[in-house]
Amino acid sequence: MRDQAESLRLKMLKNQGDLGRSIAVVSGKGGVGKSNFSTNFATTLARKGKKVVLVDMDIGMGNIHILIGKSVSYSLRDYLQGNKALDEVLFEGPSGIQYISGGSGMSSLLEWSEEMFERLIHAFEELQKNFDYILFDMGAGITNWSLDLLISVDEIVVISTAEPTSITDAYSMMKYIHLKDPDKQFYILCNRTFSKEEGLETLNRLKLTMKSFLGKDVIILGSLPEDPVVRKAVREQVPFSIAYPDALITKTLQLIVARFIDQRVEEIHAHEQASNKFLSKLKSIFSKGRD
Numbered sequence: 001m002r003d004q005a006e007s008l009r010l011k012m013l014k015n016q017g018d019l020g021r022s023i024a025v026v027s028g029k030g031g032v033g034k035s036n037f038s039t040n041f042a043t044t045l046a047r048k049g050k051k052v053v054l055v056d057m058d059i060g061m062g063n064i065h066i067l068i069g070k071s072v073s074y075s076l077r078d079y080l081q082g083n084k085a086l087d088e089v090l091f092e093g094p095s096g097i098q099y100i101s102g103g104s105g106m107s108s109l110l111e112w113s114e115e116m117f118e119r120l121i122h123a124f125e126e127l128q129k130n131f132d133y134i135l136f137d138m139g140a141g142i143t144n145w146s147l148d149l150l151i152s153v154d155e156i157v158v159i160s161t162a163e164p165t166s167i168t169d170a171y172s173m174m175k176y177i178h179l180k181d182p183d184k185q186f187y188i189l190c191n192r193t194f195s196k197e198e199g200l201e202t203l204n205r206l207k208l209t210m211k212s213f214l215g216k217d218v219i220i221l222g223s224l225p226e227d228p229v230v231r232k233a234v235r236e237q238v239p240f241s242i243a244y245p246d247a248l249i250t251k252t253l254q255l256i257v258a259r260f261i262d263q264r265v266e267e268i269h270a271h272e273q274a275s276n277k278f279l280s281k282l283k284s285i286f287s288k289g290r291d
Contacts, residue, residue: 020051020131022124022153022278027160028169030140033191034159036230038137039067040241040250041157043095044257047241050132053090054099057146058139062102068093069237075101079123080116086123094242098131117286125279142176150177152281155185157221161192162202171209178216186216187260190223199223219263222256224249 025041027034035058042054055076056062065072072091078084079100093099127134136153138146150156156177160170174186188206193199203220210216227249233240241250 018132019128019278020134021155022128022134022136023155023157024057024136024138024150024153025157025159026138026150026173027140027158027166028171028173029166032159032161032166033224033230034140035063035067035137036234036240037159037189037191037224038135039064040239040253041257042097042099042133042135043093043239044241044253045133045261046095046097048257048261050261051130052097052133052135053127053131054093054097054135054137055127056100056102057136057149058102061139062137064099064137065091065101066237067234068099068239070099072101077102080119082115082119086126094239121279121283121286124282128278142173147177147180148282148285151181151184152278152285154278155187157187157189158218159189159191160202160206162190162194162198167202167206171206174206174210174216174218175214178210178214182216186210186218187221188218189221189256192226193223194226196223199225221260222252224252224256 025034025038035056038054042052046052054064056064070091070093074084074089076089079086079089089100090098091100124134136149138150142150156174158170158174160166170188174188177184178186188203190199190202193202200223203223207218207220210218225248227240227247229244229247230240230249233243236243240247241253244250
């Protein structure tokens, strides 16, 4: 175990002048494939040479470690309670990603102690310094503490399906966050589509609704097809992007990830400013919550 911890320390090397992008992956409801997307999104980013850490924020019901066929000895809870160091709750996943399990028993940030807040901020600060991307796989819906994190992150990826209820929930999620933070950048993705047309229609509807009712522009990330290899990969506990590299959904995801990376090539300076704001926003929100 200590050898693994030392290995992780050595891997957490990055230009200290660069801060990683903080990205939350959300959905308005459960059952849309959010965690599966997060896992494969992370591994695909890593295979493109990016240093990625995936933080499972579905507290008490996290399943990232199950999707990648790993058992975890410690979780975010152990770190927050001061029982373990940060590198001891970081585990290596497929394609060289790192991940942190959410653990259980943490229903609200408002119940946390001052020390736990400070450790949380410290953890995110270290992760920003050592990784290119911090992906937060959020639980379905919004709680008070998850809203604090969503307001603070640089960007949010919203997952929907073509089902009317899923579209409505995705819009409601974005609207709620937008009213709290009008400057938040949203990416939208349609999952489990039966055709390109279905995915495009769903995303255009969401984009138009956001623009018409909220005056907010969102970025269409793309759509992922319904593909039987996804269920096979879940049963095998291996990300589909690794188990089935030639599958349509894997090739489609690769294009989406490339588009996501390229989206900000011309906005590096703006990104650096946004990343600097992540921790300052989080500190400000938590400080107000404790007053």
